[in-house]
Amino acid sequence: MRSDRGQSAPLGLKIAAACGLLFLHLPILLIFVYAFTTEEKSFVWPPPGLTTQWFAVTWNRPDVWEALSLSVRVAAISTAIALVLGTLCAAAVSQTRFFGREAISLLVILPIALPGIITGIALRSAFALADIPFSFWTIVLGHATFCVVVVYNNAVARFRRTSGSMIEASMDLGADGFQTFRHVVLPNIATALLAGGMLAFALSFDEVIVTTFTAGQQQTVPIWMLEELIRPRQRPVTNVVAMVVVLVTLLPILFAYYLTRDGDQIAGSGK
Amino acid sequence: MTVAALSSNPTPAILPGSGGMRGALSDLFWRRPKLLLLLMLAPPVLWLGIVYIGSLFALLLQSFFSIDEFSGLINREFTLKTYGDLLQAANLDIILRTVTMAALVTLASAIIAFPIAYYAARYARGRWKALFYLGVMLPLWSSYLVKIYAWKLILAKEGILTWLLAKLNLLWLLDAWLALPIVGGNSLSVSFTGTFIVFVYVWLPFMILPVQAALERVPGNLVEASSDLGASPGQTFRNVLFPLALPGIVAGSIFTFSLTLGDYIIPQIIGTSRLFIGQAVYSQQGTAGNIPLAAAFTVVPIVIMGFYLWGAKRMGAFDAL
Numbered sequence: 001m002r003s004d005r006g007q008s009a010p011l012g013l014k015i016a017a018a019c020g021l022l023f024l025h026l027p028i029l030l031i032f033v034y035a036f037t038t039e040e041k042s043f044v045w046p047p048p049g050l051t052t053q054w055f056a057v058t059w060n061r062p063d064v065w066e067a068l069s070l071s072v073r074v075a076a077i078s079t080a081i082a083l084v085l086g087t088l089c090a091a092a093v094s095q096t097r098f099f100g101r102e103a104i105s106l107l108v109i110l111p112i113a114l115p116g117i118i119t120g121i122a123l124r125s126a127f128a129l130a131d132i133p134f135s136f137w138t139i140v141l142g143h144a145t146f147c148v149v150v151v152y153n154n155a156v157a158r159f160r161r162t163s164g165s166m167i168e169a170s171m172d173l174g175a176d177g178f179q180t181f182r183h184v185v186l187p188n189i190a191t192a193l194l195a196g197g198m199l200a201f202a203l204s205f206d207e208v209i210v211t212t213f214t215a216g217q218q219q220t221v222p223i224w225m226l227e228e229l230i231r232p233r234q235r236p237v238t239n240v241v242a243m244v245v246v247l248v249t250l251l252p253i254l255f256a257y258y259l260t261r262d263g264d265q266i267a268g269s270g271k
Numbered sequence: 272m273t274v275a276a277l278s279s280n281p282t283p284a285i286l287p288g289s290g291g292m293r294g295a296l297s298d299l300f301w302r303r304p305k306l307l308l309l310l311m312l313a314p315p316v317l318w319l320g321i322v323y324i325g326s327l328f329a330l331l332l333q334s335f336f337s338i339d340e341f342s343g344l345i346n347r348e349f350t351l352k353t354y355g356d357l358l359q360a361a362n363l364d365i366i367l368r369t370v371t372m373a374a375l376v377t378l379a380s381a382i383i384a385f386p387i388a389y390y391a392a393r394y395a396r397g398r399w400k401a402l403f404y405l406g407v408m409l410p411l412w413s414s415y416l417v418k419i420y421a422w423k424l425i426l427a428k429e430g431i432l433t434w435l436l437a438k439l440n441l442l443w444l445l446d447a448w449l450a451l452p453i454v455g456g457n458s459l460s461v462s463f464t465g466t467f468i469v470f471v472y473v474w475l476p477f478m479i480l481p482v483q484a485a486l487e488r489v490p491g492n493l494v495e496a497s498s499d500l501g502a503s504p505g506q507t508f509r510n511v512l513f514p515l516a517l518p519g520i521v522a523g524s525i526f527t528f529s530l531t532l533g534d535y536i537i538p539q540i541i542g543t544s545r546l547f548i549g550q551a552v553y554s555q556q557g558t559a560g561n562i563p564l565a566a567a568f569t570v571v572p573i574v575i576m577g578f579y580l581w582g583a584k585r586m587g588a589f590d591a592l
Contacts, residue, residue, distance in 0.1 A: 008394070009390055009393075009394040010504075013386055013389065013390055013394075014390065016386035016387075017386045017387045017389075017390035017391075020383050020384070020386060020387040020475075021387060021403075021406050023383070023475075024406065024407070024410040024472075024475065024476070025406070025410065027418065027421035027422060027425060027472065028410065028413055028417070028418070028421060030421055030425065030431065031417060031424075034424055042427070042429050043423070043424045043427040043429060043430050044430075045424075045429065045431040045434045046431075046434065081318075084314070085314055085318055085319075086315070088311045088312070088314055088315055089311075089312065089315040089316075091311055092308055092311040092312045096304065096308055098308060104312070104315075104316065107316070107319050107320070107323075107324070108319065110319075110323065111319070111323055113529070114529070114533075114573070114576070115529055115530060115532060115533020115534070115549070115572055116533060117533045117534070117535055117549050117552055117553070117569065118327075118330070118533060118569050118572065118573065119323070119326075121330060121552060121556060121565060121566065121569055122326035122327045122329065122330040122569075123322075123326045124556065125326070125329050125330045125333050125556075125566060126326035126329040126330070129329050129332075129333075144318070145318070145322050145323050148318075148319065171301070176293070176294060176297035177296075177297040177300050177301060177307075178293060178296075178297055199412075202412060206414045206415060206416075208415060208416055208536065209533075209534075209535070212553075222414070222415075222416050225417070225420070226416060229416065229419070229420060229423065229540050230539070230540065242414075242416075242417045242420050242421075245414045245416075245417050246413055246414060249412060249413055249414055250409065250413065253408065253409060253412045253413075254405075254409075257404075257405065257408065261401075
């Protein structure tokens with residue numbers, strides 16, 4: 001189909017594309033430099049000196065650890081809920097045709113398609129109407145709701161590639177429904193679920209807009225960072241936390257990409 | 272031998288049920304696939320239906336309540352007064368400012384995204400293709416707050432941008448820009464220009480992906496045919512490439528537009544004290560305690576996005592998603 005193989009791009013296009021990619025990446029790299037700066041009070045560039053002392057200071061800050069622990073617990077439980085709900089939904093939608101199928105896909109996608117502030121304030125006003133006090137579980141409720149879509153997208157893409165005849169063959173060979181699920185369906189979708197789970201974890205770990213409405217006084221890592229951005233207390237500590245957050249979210253994304261790269265509808269497309 | 276083995280151990284065509292609870296359940300699901308479907312759908316639909324749609328209704332309901340201006344208590348009676356409050360000059364300003372910003376951000380994202388998407392779709396192959404993909408995906412997925420923070424570092428008065436411009440002897444340009452009304456300010460990090468740059472940066476990947484998907488579907492020989500027929504590169508772009516990429520651009524603009532409309536954190540951290548819709552919602556429900564007005568404010572982006580999606584669907588943008 002394509003007759004342009006081997007043809008090289010015009011110089012202007014190359015430069016524009018390269019500049020665009022640099023624009024996307026340089027700011028994140030800058031965070032890594034600032035994590036080592038000796039300057040405490042301002043964002044002065046170039047850094048007057050480099051030091052690793054702020055890593056030790058950050059390590060000894062209990063508020064950072066508390067925020068991290070809350071974030072990890074919320075992300076783990078939300079991911080678990082999203083895995084169950086997303087897989088069930090994907091299995092139902094992709095294996096059978098029924099009335100209202102389109103409506104269900106829309107329902108799953110809606111929490112991420114509408115701006116986060118709408119999801120956030122909707123949950124908050126619902127909690128207010130129902131007199132539910134803020135707690136760990138109100139955060140999880142919000143996070144699980146928008147994490148479902150990530151698992152769902154990955155699982156649906158994999159189900160589409162898995163041929164239904166394998167399930168029939170398994171049944172014909174005498175396996176019951178549970179055995180078929182355990183030995184045929186699950187191994188087929190496992191990597192897609194793992195990828196979806198990782199992305200859901202990263203999404204939940206990073207979420208701030210909905211969380212500000214459902215957390216009350218509790219601090220997750222993004223809320224802690226938001227506080228520091230609005231009312232800075234110790235800038236170097238914020239720098240270090242920012243760098244760690246970049247690394248913590250980077251690894252699951254790379255791993256999810258690696259798991260789904262062979263021809264699947266790829267993991268993260270359309271966050 | 273095989274014949275003997277077969278005849279000595281005749282297998283019935285239909286196996287008996289495997290017995291027990293598990294077997295009975297399995298058989299039941301096999302005979303009644305609708306029941307299985309119902310059981311699979313019930314948990315996610317109930318969760319999303321109750322938690323999400325329920326909350327949206329709760330929100331919508333509150334926008335028809337009003338606040339008592341003297342006691343500050345919420346009056347739970349149906350009224351359109353809160354929507355009337357939206358039409359006050361100050362609130363209309365906020366809506367107009369947000370929509371203008373969203374439109375400008377969308378336009379700028381489309382312009383920056385196009386070369387990246389075009390290169391990735393038409394020229395990048397093999398290893399480079401994967402690199403481009405990750406090059407867009409990693410910024411998309413890295414922490415939202417960290418990205419904003421990075422720009423706070425860059426745009427600060429003592430930051431890298433001022434340093435760079437000073438090295439290039441271009442500081443006068445920055446000063447001239449900051450002296451302009453509306454877009455200017457004391458420094459880039461407290462100006463609309465800063466807010467604009469950060470919005471474009473944060474939402475850019477959401478534009479690149481659908482544009483690239485649309486461009487992947489344009490056959491290369493179409494572009495060649497156009498130039499064979501004597502079109503200049505500019506004409507080819509205007510008459511061939513751009514119309515074919517348009518559904519992708521519209522699909523991407525759904526994200527950039529909607530995300531800018533609803534964001535309240537970026538203008539709060541980098542920008543002036545003049546409010547955007549998201550900030551108005553946040554301060555109304557928080558410090559002011561006026562949940563009805565906050566709810567009415569959120570209806571604005573929902574309505575705008577409703578019209579936007581309707582228009583986008585007519586342009587075929589959903590096929591490009």
